[in-house]
Amino acid sequence: MYKQEPIFLEPALQERIWGGTKLADVFGYHLPSNQTGEAWVISAHPNGPSKIRNGALAGKTLLDAWQNHRELFGEHENEDYPLLVKLLDAKTDLSVQVHPADDYAQEVENEPYGKTECWYVVDAEPGAEIVFGHHAQTKEQLEQMIDQGEWDQLLRRIPVKKGDFVYVPSGAIHAIGAGIVILETQQSSDITYRVYDYGRKDDQGNDRELHLDSAKAVSTVPHAATETRKAPVTNGALTEQQLVINEYFTVYHWQLSGQTELKAPESFLQVSIIEGNGEIILDGKSYQLNKGDHFVLPVHINNYTLNGQLEAIVSHV
Numbered sequence: 001m002y003k004q005e006p007i008f009l010e011p012a013l014q015e016r017i018w019g020g021t022k023l024a025d026v027f028g029y030h031l032p033s034n035q036t037g038e039a040w041v042i043s044a045h046p047n048g049p050s051k052i053r054n055g056a057l058a059g060k061t062l063l064d065a066w067q068n069h070r071e072l073f074g075e076h077e078n079e080d081y082p083l084l085v086k087l088l089d090a091k092t093d094l095s096v097q098v099h100p101a102d103d104y105a106q107e108v109e110n111e112p113y114g115k116t117e118c119w120y121v122v123d124a125e126p127g128a129e130i131v132f133g134h135h136a137q138t139k140e141q142l143e144q145m146i147d148q149g150e151w152d153q154l155l156r157r158i159p160v161k162k163g164d165f166v167y168v169p170s171g172a173i174h175a176i177g178a179g180i181v182i183l184e185t186q187q188s189s190d191i192t193y194r195v196y197d198y199g200r201k202d203d204q205g206n207d208r209e210l211h212l213d214s215a216k217a218v219s220t221v222p223h224a225a226t227e228t229r230k231a232p233v234t235n236g237a238l239t240e241q242q243l244v245i246n247e248y249f250t251v252y253h254w255q256l257s258g259q260t261e262l263k264a265p266e267s268f269l270q271v272s273i274i275e276g277n278g279e280i281i282l283d284g285k286s287y288q289l290n291k292g293d294h295f296v297l298p299v300h301i302n303n304y305t306l307n308g309q310l311e312a313i314v315s316h317v
Contacts (some may be wrong), residue, residue, distance in 0.1 A: 001275075004024060004282060004283055004300075004301065005055050005287070006271075006280060006282070006287055006295040006296065006297050006298075007012045007052055007053075007055065007057070007065065007072070007295055007296040007297075007298065008053050008054045008060070008287075008293065008294070008295045009041060009042055009043075009050035009051065009052060009053065009054070009294050009295060009296070010047060010050060010052075010053050010061060011029060011050060011055075011087070011256060011294070012039070012040040012043055012048035012050055012051070013031060013032055013038070013039050013040075013041065013207075013227055013235055014036070014037060014038040014039070014048060015032055015035050015036055015037065016035060016037025016038060016090075016176075017035065017037075017091065017200065017208075017242050018032075018035075018037055018090055018091060018092045018094050018095075019035040019036045019037025019038070019089055019090075019091055019119050019258075020035065020036070020089050020090075020091030020162055020189055021034050021036065021089075021091075021183075021215045021289070022035075022080070022089040022091070022123065022181050023039050023087060023103055024036075024260060026089075026123060026181060026290055026292075027039075027087065028197050028291075028293035029166050029290065029292065030159065033131075035091075036085070036089065037084050037088060037090070037091075037308050038086065038088050038089075038224045039085055039086060039087040040085075040086050041085050041086060041294040042062070042064075042083070042084070042085035042270050042272070042294050043062060043063075043083070043084050043085070043086075043273060044061070044062040044063040044066045044080075044081030044084075044188065045084055045188050045189075045190060046063065046065075047190050048285055049061035049062055049063040049064075050062045050066060050078065050207070050294070050309060052064075054287075056230045057069070059074050059154070060083070060277050062178055062296070063081070066081045068234070070215075070283060070300065071299075071300075072268065072296075072298040073298065073299060074266070074267060074268060074299040076317070078113075078223045079112070079200065080110055080113065080188060081188050081316060082113070082187065082188055082211060082248070082249075082317050083185065083186070083187065083188055083248075083304055083317060084185075084186050084187065084188040084189070085183065085184065085186075085270055085272060085313075085315065086184045086186070087122070087181065087182070087183055087184075087187050087272075088180075088181065088182050088184060088292075089174060089181050090177060090178055090179065090180045090181070090182075091178065092178045092242055093158070093175060093176075093177050093178050093181075094175045094176045094177075095175060095194045095195070095196065095197040095198075095200075096131055096151075096174070096175040096194070096195045096196040096210070097173070097174065097175060097176070097192050097193060097194050097215075098119075098171065098193050098194070098195060098215050098218055098219050099114060099116075099117070099170050099171075099189065099192060099193065099218070099220070100114045100115065100170055100171075100174065100191060100214070100218040101114040101116075101170040101171060101218065102114040102170075102187075104217070104218055105189065105191055107137035107211035107309075108214070109191055110230055111189060111191055112189075113138075113189040114170045114186040114189060114191065115170055115186055115189040115191055115192075116168070116169045116186065116187055116242050116246065117184055117185065117186030117276045118165065118166065118167045118168060118185050118186070118228075118243065118251055119165065119168065119176070119182040119183070120163075120165045120182060120183045120185075120251075120253065120274075120313050121161065121162055121163060121164040121165070121166075121180060121181075121182055121185050121244070122162065122181045122182060122183055122274055123162055123180070123181040124161050124162050124180045124181070125161050125178075125179030125180070126162075127159070127179075128159065128161075128178065128179040128180045129157050129159045129160060129175055129176075129177045130157070130158055130160055130166065130174065130175065130177050130180070131155050131157055131158075131174055131175035131177070132156055132157075132158050132166060132168070132172065132173075132174050132222075132225070133155075133156040133172060133173060133174070133223030133224075133225060134154050134155055134156055134173050134219075134223050135154060135155075135156060135223075136221055136222065136223075137154065137221070137289050138221060138222075139216075139221050142154075142216065142219060142221050142223075144307060145215050146195065146196075146212060146215075146216065146252035150222075151196055152305055153288070154209055155173070155196075155313070156223065156283060157177075158176070160177075160180065165228075165229060165243050165253075166244075166263040167226060167228045169220075169226075169243050169246075170218070171218055171253050171314060172219075172220060172221055172223065173195060173219055173223070175192060181271070183272055183274060183313050185193060185249055185251050185313065185315045186191055186250050186268075192210035192211075193200070193214040193215040193218065194208065194209065194210050194211050194215070195210065195211075195212065195215045196210070197210065203255060209232075212308045215273055218311075220299050224264045228243060228244040228245075229241060229243055229244075230242040231243070232253075232255075235260065235304075236258070236260040236261075237256055237257050237258030237260040237290070238254060238255070238260045238306065239254070239255040239256075239257075240252050240253070240254055241253045242253075243313075244281055248317070249315050249316070249317060250311070250315065250316055250317075251259065251313065251314070251315045252315070253311070253312075253313060254310075254311065254312040254313075254314055255311055256276075256278060256306055256308060256309065256310050256311070256312070257309055258307070258309075259305060259306070259307040260305070260306055260307075261303055261304070261305050262303065262305070262306060263302065264297060264299075264301045264302060264303070265316050266299070267299065267316040268296055268297060268298055268299050268316065268317075269296065269297040269314060269315075269317050270295075270296055270297075270310060270314065270315045270316065271294065271297065271312050271313075271314050272293075272294045272313045272314075273289050273291055273292065273293045273294070273311070273312050274291065274308045274311050274312060274313060275291055275310060275311035276291060276308060276310030276311055277289055277290045277291060277308055277309070277310055278306060278307050278308015278309060278310045279306065279307050279308055280295075280305070280306055280307075281304065281305040281306075281308070282301065282304050282305075289310060313317065
């Protein structure tokens with residue numbers, strides 16, 4: 001009944017102090033305010049589940065589908081949906097932060113997943129940069145530089161442009177800078193330890209909360225950056241580049257120019273259209289694909305056809 005069609009999703013939109021309007025400008029989403037920072041576009045997380053917009057489960061959430069129709073997703077060890085895909089619009093700098101690994105999240109936060117993530121830069125203004133890593137060589141040096149507020153000396157800043165990819169494992173200190181829109185693929189976790197926030201205030205005029213003890217406990221020292229991308233592979237009309245593979249997720253960049261038939265992976269597949277348009281054809285039925293569309297392709301689908309001129313970020317466990 002449910003197995004043979006893609007599950008298209010509506011984003012769960014989240015307002016943030018650093019957000020803007022680019023999720024409307026770039027993707028046409030209807031925003032709750034001009035400080036909309038995040039669209040949780042493929043999410044079964046209780047803090048922002050995506051709503052299903054087609055088929056027998058229309059109006060339900062991806063969380064509902066995961067809990068009640070596990071046959072769509074195949075066998076998984078954990079009770080919770082494993083992945084979360086977001087679009088982020090950083091009108092201003094995000095706080096400098098770090099996320100825990102699974103063991104710390106389970107022991108200290110009583111949450112199933114830590115947070116390893118990765119970023120594909122969808123758009124970046126000239127001169128945009130991220131914080132990725134730090135210059136401390138020991139835990140003691142890291143803690144001392146944090147305590148003394150030596151942010152310019154501590155933080156590692158890197159310029160980015162459209163099309164860049166950054167792998168951010170748990171324990172890596174990081175921040176998205178102003179003028180950047182990213183698509184983030186991550187473990188399904190909402191645990192963030194804020195290290196530094198530029199002295200910003202919340203809506204009530206209070207300093208935004210920091211989580212320095214937890215951040216010090218989970219930060220990796222020294223910082224180690226890893227290049228994860230493989231060379232692109234062309235298969236007919238599709239050029240595929242594996243961006244990262246690890247124990248949590250595999251992420252690809254797809255560039256489609258024409259029509260190609262594909263074999264589905266053993267896991268369910270998550271697809272985000274970031275440019276262009278086209279169609280996916282299953283069992284002779286065509287489903288339109290437009291920029292800003294996001295869908296899950298369930299298991300038990302053997303072959304499908306893609307047709308069009310589009311660019312996508314694709315992931316699976």
